[in-house]
Each structure stands twice: as structure tokens, then as C-alpha cells.
Amino acid sequence: METLWACPAQLNRSLDDEVIGYEMEAPDGSVGTVVRTSQVPGFDHLVVDAGIWKFGRSVVVPAGMVTSVDDAARVIHVGCSREQIKEAPRFERDQDTGDLFYLQKLGAYYESPAVAAE
Numbered sequence: 001m002e003t004l005w006a007c008p009a010q011l012n013r014s015l016d017d018e019v020i021g022y023e024m025e026a027p028d029g030s031v032g033t034v035v036r037t038s039q040v041p042g043f044d045h046l047v048v049d050a051g052i053w054k055f056g057r058s059v060v061v062p063a064g065m066v067t068s069v070d071d072a073a074r075v076i077h078v079g080c081s082r083e084q085i086k087e088a089p090r091f092e093r094d095q096d097t098g099d100l101f102y103l104q105k106l107g108a109y110y111e112s113p114a115v116a117a118e
Helices: 082-086 100-110
Strands: 023-025 027-041 044-049 058-062 066-070 073-080
Touching: 023 082, 027 058, 027 066, 027 082, 044 100, 058 100
Parallel strands: 023 073
Antiparallel strands: 023 027, 027 044, 044 058, 066 073
16 A cells, blocks of 8 residues: 555545545445545545444545545445444544544554554
8 A cells, every 4th residue: 555545546536525425335345425535634534424334423434445436336445344444443423534633543543454464
């Protein structure tokens, strides 16, 4: 992975507001619907409404976890599992997506050997 917080260069695009409403898919199933994007300098990420499987909570997925984007189907594919996303540091819906302490904690989680090995 080039960097955890940047959309992979091979996708040749940015993950801006155009992807709001896209579904997010992990290799083992649906994660939810993208409800916000954030290009906090150095920390690009997606906020996803995880729906029922996460008890109505939102999750944050760093842009570097994206493996492909299917604009025709409106689906974003990520390389980590649903369980790994579910176990990530908790994000509250009204939390500021620019909270650098939270983003650093989230980055440490996604860069950990357990997640990075996938």
C-alpha cells in the first residue's frame, strides 16, 4: 500500500463527494453506504453508515484501503474484511472527521500487522 491515507494511484482518481451514496464492499460482504468524504490534509478517508451490522454506527475507512471503484455499479471495494472494519476504533456520527487524535489512532490500527497482512 502506497500510503494509508491516499487513494491508490492506480485508481487514477480522488474520492470526493461524487462517491457519496456508493456502497462499500469488503471481500466478505457489504460494509454500508458512504455518507461523507474527507480530504483532511494527509488523512483522506470515507465515512460509511454501517447500518444494522454495526448497530447504526458509522465507520471510517482510510482512502488507502480502497482497491477499486465501480462507478457504473456505484460500489467501492476495500481490501480489508468487514470484521477488521468493525474492530477499528469507534467513530461517533457527530464526531469531527478532522479529529487528528482519532485519525492517528485509526491509522495505527489499520497499519497494525493484523490488518496490514490481509
